[in-house]
Amino acid sequence: xxxxxxxxxxxxxxxxxxLTEAEATAFEQLRLNDPTVDHKVVAHKVFLDxxxxxxxxxxxxxxxxxxxxxxxxxxxxxxxxxxPSFIVNMWRKNKSAIAVAASFILLTIVTIYSIxxxxxxxxxxxxxxxxxxxxxSSTTTLIRDIKSSQNSKVPVKPVKFGGTGFAISSNxxxxxxxxxxxxxxxxxxxxxxxxxxxxxxxxxxxxxDIAILKIIDKKFSLGSLPYSLKKGKVGLxxxxxxxxxxxxxxxLGIGYLSSQSGFNGDTLAYQLSLDVNPGNSGGPLxxxxxxxxxxxxxxxxxxxGATFAVKAKFLQEALSSIPQDSIVGRISSVRxxxxxxxxxxxxxSKIQDYVFMIKGYN
Amino acid sequence: xSNKLSSSxxxxxxxxxGVLNNSExxxxxxxxxxxxxxLQFILNNNGDEDDAKDVYQEGIIVLYNKIKSGDFELxxxxxxxxxxxxxxxxxxxxxxxxxxxxxxxDFEDVIAIEEDVEQHEEKDRQFDKMQEALLHLGEPCxxxxxxxxxxxxxxxxxxxxxxxxxxxxxxxxxxxxxxRLKKLFFQS
Numbered sequence: 001x002x003x004x005x006x007x008x009x010x011x012x013x014x015x016x017x018x019l020t021e022a023e024a025t026a027f028e029q030l031r032l033n034d035p036t037v038d039h040k041v042v043a044h045k046v047f048l049d050x051x052x053x054x055x056x057x058x059x060x061x062x063x064x065x066x067x068x069x070x071x072x073x074x075x076x077x078x079x080x081x082x083x084p085s086f087i088v089n090m091w092r093k094n095k096s097a098i099a100v101a102a103s104f105i106l107l108t109i110v111t112i113y114s115i116x117x118x119x120x121x122x123x124x125x126x127x128x129x130x131x132x133x134x135x136x137s138s139t140t141t142l143i144r145d146i147k148s149s150q151n152s153k154v155p156v157k158p159v160k161f162g163g164t165g166f167a168i169s170s171n172x173x174x175x176x177x178x179x180x181x182x183x184x185x186x187x188x189x190x191x192x193x194x195x196x197x198x199x200x201x202x203x204x205x206x207x208x209d210i211a212i213l214k215i216i217d218k219k220f221s222l223g224s225l226p227y228s229l230k231k232g233k234v235g236l237x238x239x240x241x242x243x244x245x246x247x248x249x250x251x252l253g254i255g256y257l258s259s260q261s262g263f264n265g266d267t268l269a270y271q272l273s274l275d276v277n278p279g280n281s282g283g284p285l286x287x288x289x290x291x292x293x294x295x296x297x298x299x300x301x302x303x304x305g306a307t308f309a310v311k312a313k314f315l316q317e318a319l320s321s322i323p324q325d326s327i328v329g330r331i332s333s334v335r336x337x338x339x340x341x342x343x344x345x346x347x348x349s350k351i352q353d354y355v356f357m358i359k360g361y362n
Numbered sequence: 363x364s365n366k367l368s369s370s371x372x373x374x375x376x377x378x379x380g381v382l383n384n385s386e387x388x389x390x391x392x393x394x395x396x397x398x399x400x401l402q403f404i405l406n407n408n409g410d411e412d413d414a415k416d417v418y419q420e421g422i423i424v425l426y427n428k429i430k431s432g433d434f435e436l437x438x439x440x441x442x443x444x445x446x447x448x449x450x451x452x453x454x455x456x457x458x459x460x461x462x463x464x465x466x467x468d469f470e471d472v473i474a475i476e477e478d479v480e481q482h483e484e485k486d487r488q489f490d491k492m493q494e495a496l497l498h499l500g501e502p503c504x505x506x507x508x509x510x511x512x513x514x515x516x517x518x519x520x521x522x523x524x525x526x527x528x529x530x531x532x533x534x535x536x537x538x539x540x541x542r543l544k545k546l547f548f549q550s
Binding site for chain 1: 386389390393394397398401402405406411414415419422423426485488489491492493507508511512533534537540544547548
């Protein structure tokens, strides 16, 4: 017993480094020779380490408890804890999800709003087409309303209405929009060289907005028509162009077919993406092969570049109204256009002789 | 809010030096500096103030042991380290109480600290064992052992404190106490 106590004292001194060098060497020799002593040393060390760890942790905990007492935990809890309100909690926990949802809803609202806007515009198209069907001339129909006679070569009366027309026969039949001439008693046509011819209105079709004029001068004659009539379907997106007289010089407009129907699904007409101005009404609409595919008659008042043209197949009725023996070199829907192999720019120079400015007086 | 919290937080260097020097002031600063962060985390994840205190203190102990063992490198911010450790400890506790641990609300970045927490758990078991053993040891043995080994009193002082006639008696008593404590500790 006494030896045991002595031994433990020595082990403790040894572990704490309190033995002298000679004593330590002797003790280490003893450890080497006696495994039981060595075991006791190791076990004692492990135990003392645990005890020290325990002591330091306990000390740390006490200090932390002390520090903890200085914190106003209740106040902090109120500030940091979950909010009693369910909604605030939900907001805190799902901030990002709510943000995503909100932006999605916003996007949806914007989309719906823009669709509604489009719907509103459709409403105004309808109004416009109603007016058209009554055939009151308005800003949307492309008649050039000429206020003064300064530019006119006919000084007798001021020119009231202007538009465009094109030859459908080599002996002076000219096709234009009905609304261009509807309010005029006297109509003249002027070619690109500035020659003026008086015409009779020989055919009126308010429904299809088509009129046919005949140059009274019996000596008037053109070469055979370079273009032909295309009554078949024209593909969406096909390039088209028109020639017209929005001013005293002929003006070329180029665009493409944007819809197979016109105002509010009007199947009589095409919709085009093509910039036109008042004065283009009645102008021929041609495709890249030089076929007449329609007549420009209106544009949409709120959207730039949305233009409408009466489809060529509705010209057939108008054409058949002309007595067969009086028409010479009429426009063909069978023969291939002479222009089909030409570049559009070359076609224009050939066509412009067959496009006329219409001048209406009343 | 987080700005306000971090304004009273000591710098990471300050903390490491303070821990190595056993500075109580540094501990206080550290403790009060990061407690709100952990309190917020625990309160928002099915815990109460007491849970926060327990978890946070364990976390600080892990940090202390890590710093004292010398292999603590400031590879991450101290704040992130403390948060990650406490988060891991709390998730384990939640799992033990078989409460749900999915959909955890996080307030800070999280780094991998599995190893440190596992080491801590081993040490914590030792701590509990020692506490248990000391509890079963009873008086006056417990006080003698604590005075000698923890408070570093000399045999002479213990002899006087407990009224032993000579230090040999005191030594014998201490020896007996220690033998019992060892038995209790290694048995449990």
